[in-house]
Amino acid sequence: MKDKPQPNELMIDRLREISSWVSSVLDLDNLLELIIDSVTRLMEAKASSLLLLDQKTGKLYFKVTLGEKKEEVRKFEISLGQGIAGIVAETGEPLLINDVTKDPRWDKEISETIGFQTRSIACVPMKIEGHTIGVVEIIDKEDGSPIQKEDMKILSVFAELASMAIHNARMISQVKKENLDLREELGRKHRIIGESQGLKKVITDALKVANSRTSTLLLGESGTGKELLARLIHHAGPRKDKPMIVLNCAALPETLLEAELFGFEKGAFTGATTRNIGKFELADGGSIFLDEIGEMAPGMQAKLLGVLQEGVFYRIGGSSPISVDVRVISATNRDVVKDVQDGRFREDLYYRLNVVQIHMPALRERKSDIPLICAHFLNLFKEEMGLPNLKISQPAMDKMLNYDWPGNVRELRNAIERAVVMGNGQEVLPEDLPIRSIKKSYPGLEAGLSLREAEDRFKKQFIVTTLRHTSGNRSKAAKIMGIQRTYLSRLISKYELQGA
Ligand SMILES: Nc1ncnc2c1ncn2[C@@H]1O[C@H](COP(=O)(O)OP(=O)(O)OP(=O)(O)O)[C@@H](O)[C@H]1O
Ligand SMILES: [Mg+2]
Structure with missing residues (x-):
């Protein structure tokens, strides 16, 4: 031994x-x-x-x-x-x-x-x-x-x-590499495509605000890429390694929204069996994206304003003030200035959120971007479907260039996806695209009607056209038209369009 x-x-x-x-x-x-x-x-x-x-x-x-x-x-x-x-x-x-x-x-x-x-x-x-x-x-x-x-x-x-x-x-x-690959993939999927003057200006503005903590309000029609822009602002700035937390303000009733935003302590209300951290806290050091802010109920608007002014809040049922460092990006497709004028949106909150405003142009205002965006989505779906040789025919491109795109880039994306899935695998043809060439006729445009009657005729035809466009899907149609789904249903009953 x-x-x-x-x-x-x-x-x-x-x-x-x-x-x-x-x-x-x-x-x-x-x-x-x-x-x-x-x-x-x-x-x-x-x-x-x-x-x-x-x-x-x-x-x-x-x-x-x-x-x-x-x-x-x-x-x-x-x-x-x-x-x-x-x-x-x-x-x-x-x-x-x-x-x-x-x-x-x-x-x-x-x-x-x-x-x-x-x-x-x-x-x-x-x-x-x-x-x-x-x-x-x-x-x-x-x-x-x-x-x-x-x-x-x-x-x-x-x-x-x-x-x-x-x-x-x-x-x-290996994990690091996978992480990088995933980021790259995400980056590719979330790239904002377009070279039109309008879009370039938007991106320059976004990159400027990215480096500050300034509250930014993103305006623009549905499907124009507001969420994409919010992500760009977050990722291009010094907060990129911290979370960007997304909250859709339209999706939840006021009480739930409050719990989501601020969190709650165990026992704060029936069903609060554990402590829950709210989105404001989760976003600490990063950004919070308040989507569809225009839909936020008045009570909630007041609470949000409080937090933005004081910089602190309490979890529901909690007594310790919590302070966080969060940059706020909000977005809406509503005419928020009109909502302020009509008293639907608090003016003081509007000023807090609207330190910088960026307006996403509608696709019809930057039609020169259509070929680029088409190519981008075609590449994406082609790869997914294993159709490397698929091309867009000139007539299909002409049809897209002549269309008005009420649903903007989202609608264009869906149109390309459908055409890739349903087409012949070689060439996208006009009939593969789920869009209609718009007839330039104006219902209600005739002498002898009262203004109210003319408006009603127009609205009726407008709703029918949009519903056709969404294959009868009312939620989608309401979104495109920028109105509440319940309001659309009321209009459908009023104009007796149930079969449309
Ligand atoms: N310029 C763009 N380049 C590439 N993709 C885009 C562009 N703009 C929008 N998209 C795509 O279109 C879709 C809709 O974009 P996004 O969700 O950002 O729109 P939004 O303005 O937030 O719409 P909504 O008001 O309906 O919420 C997404 O799939 C997005 O990736
Ligand atoms: Mg959105």
């Missing part, structure tokens, strides 16, 4: 250090050196090295080398099956050779070239999930005594540590 090397205090400290590093993986190169240095001292070896297998070339290269000739050794590469290290890497089995000069497996080239006397070698494989990724080897003891079988166990433990470190580092870099 006496001749077994006892790990001393220093070694135990070293092991502790290594194990804490293995789990944090700060710097793989340093960690591997530390591991090899520790095992070399523990074994009192003359030289040691860690070799890794390059998957592409199938050769082993020296990752860490210690000993008198460590610089020279590093220049060599070893083929699988060549010499002791090559054989261990190939078979995945450890080898202990006490006198290499008597062993035909030894490849003396390296030792002779660098002028390093070698007698005994111990070499163990490093494995990740059963696959050999490299080897660790030590050469000769400093006192000239032979390397023992027992030493192999220690060497194996260190080789295992090194494999774990490498495995962790590879996994982390």
Whole structure:
């Protein structure tokens, strides 16, 4: 028992250090050196090295080398099956050779070239999930005594540590890469396409406000890309690594909206079984996107104004003030100035949100962007559907250029998607596009009617046209027309359009 090397205090400290590093993986190169240095001292070896297998070339290269000739050794590469290290890497089995000069497996080239006397070698494989990724080897003891079988166990433990470190580092870099790929993919999907003057101005303005905390109000018809623009503002600014939290103010009744925005404490109301963090808190350090702000109920408008003025709020049922650092981006497709005039939207809140206003132009006001946007969506859907040769025919393009696009880019996107799915796979034809050329006739435009009658005729025809366009979908039609669905239903009853 006496001749077994006892790990001393220093070694135990070293092991502790290594194990804490293995789990944090700060710097793989340093960690591997530390591991090899520790095992070399523990074994009192003359030289040691860690070799890794390059998957592409199938050769082993020296990752860490210690000993008198460590610089020279590093220049060599070893083929699988060549010499002791090559054989261990190939078979995945450890080898202990006490006198290499008597062993035909030894490849003396390296030792002779660098002028390093070698007698005994111990070499163990490093494995990740059963696959050999490299080897660790030590050469000769400093006192000239032979390397023992027992030493192999220690060497194996260190080789295992090194494999774990490498495995962790590879996994982390893989996750990082996947993350980057995903971001790139997201970036591609969320790119704002267009080169018209109108859109360029919008993007320049957005990039200017991105660098500040200024509250920004985005206006524009439905489907013009307001949400896309909000994301651009968030991602182009210094808050890009913090969250952008989206809240659709039209989707929830007032009480739920309040709970969503500010969160609540456990027991704040029936059903509040746990504490819930609100969106304002989640967005701390980042941005909150209040979509369809024009639909926010008056009570809620007052509460939101309070938060924006004070900079603090309380969770529902909570008594500690919570302060957050959030940039507010809001959007609406309503005529918010008119809503302010009509008393539907608080003027003071409007001024708070509207420090900078950006107006997204409707697609019909920038028709020159249609070919670019078409190409963008065609590429997207072509890829998804595996139709690499699909093109847009000139008549189909003409039809799109002549159309008014009440649903803007969203409608264009849907039209292209439908055409890709339903078309012949070679060429998009006009009939593949779910849009109608607009007849330029004006119902109600005739003498002898009262203004009210003329308006009614126009409204009736307008609703029929829009409903046809949405294949009878009332929610979509209401959205395109910028009115509430319930109001649309009332109009449909009034004009007896139930069959439309
Ligand atoms: N310039 C653009 N380039 C590429 N895609 C766009 C562009 N504008 C809008 N889109 C796409 O059109 C769709 C609608 O955009 P978005 O949701 O941003 O519109 P919105 O203005 O928020 O509409 P709504 O008022 O109805 O909520 C999305 O799929 C978006 O990716
Ligand atoms: Mg939107």
